Amino acid sequence: MAPVESDPIPLERPRAERADAARNRRLLLDTARRMIAETGAGNVTMDGLAEQAGVGKGTVYRRFRTRAGIFTALLDEEERGFQQRVLSGPPPLGPGGDPVDRLIAYGQGRITFLLEHHAVARAALDRNQPVPVGGPGLTRMHIRLLLDQAGVGGDHLDALTLQLAAALEGPVLLYLATPEPEGPAADGAREHESTRVLRSLAEGWQTLVTRVCRT
Structure with missing residues (x-):
């Protein structure tokens, strides 16, 4: 059977975010990557991420929940x-x-x-x-x-x-x-x-x- 040129599998798309929510998300993920690189994944905590990113703990908990x-x-x-x-x-x-x-x-x-x-x-x-x-x-x-x-x-x-x-x-x-x-x-x-x-x-x-x- 001849191969097809593309696959009809939709790539899941994230929901649209407000500009401030998108900025916070990017900040938190970039900070988490830096923390993982510096100290390892085992040392990344919700409170530590909030402190390193300079945001309130509530922001982290609302974004990631756990x-x-x-x-x-x-x-x-x-x-x-x-x-x-x-x-x-x-x-x-x-x-x-x-x-x-x-x-x-x-x-x-x-x-x-x-x-x-x-x-x-x-x-x-x-x-x-x-x-x-x-x-x-x-x-x-x-x-x-x-x-x-x-x-x-x-x-x-x-x-x-x-x-x-x-x-x-x-x-x-x-x-x-x-x-x-x-x-x-x-x-x-x-x-x-x-x-x-x-x-x-x-x-x-x-x-x-x-x-x-x-x-």
């Missing part, structure tokens, strides 16, 4: 950049390539994205809320589209889509929930472990998709 909300907003901004590459970037991640190659590239790109942002992604998990399963909406929609283009799934297309989305997101969430190394050698150990996990998950995803789609 500490996890700060990191969710940061991850959302990065997510939009990834989505844009999927929707309009060069193949195989973007439109124009073989659907199976695109599915492999999407999974590997998604894994890479989450591991590169693992500290923020981990902090965005609200322990008071259920852990998300099956991947975000874009992941499920995109996998379904590519499976359909590849002629895979048939009557079980929706079930296969959910299973592949869960296989893609589940291992990463498990990784995000594991303790990080501490101490003087933490940075090197963390980088080594991230590289190992990334390689393993990326290769596993390629094997899974190849066996499902090209057997």
Whole structure:
């Protein structure tokens, strides 16, 4: 089946904001990024963010509601950049390539994205809320589209889509929930472990998709 030139997947758009609200949001997110770079995600608090940004605590609480909300907003901004590459970037991640190659590239790109942002992604998990399963909406929609283009799934297309989305997101969430190394050698150990996990998950995803789609 010939590949399509674009994907009919809408990129979610943020609600329009008042100018002052938009300025506060940008200030808070920029300040949060600076704090993460300087002291690590674990040291970012609602009160600390308000102090560093020079705004009232109420502004931070109204904007993000919880500490996890700060990191969710940061991850959302990065997510939009990834989505844009999927929707309009060069193949195989973007439109124009073989659907199976695109599915492999999407999974590997998604894994890479989450591991590169693992500290923020981990902090965005609200322990008071259920852990998300099956991947975000874009992941499920995109996998379904590519499976359909590849002629895979048939009557079980929706079930296969959910299973592949869960296989893609589940291992990463498990990784995000594991303790990080501490101490003087933490940075090197963390980088080594991230590289190992990334390689393993990326290769596993390629094997899974190849066996499902090209057997």
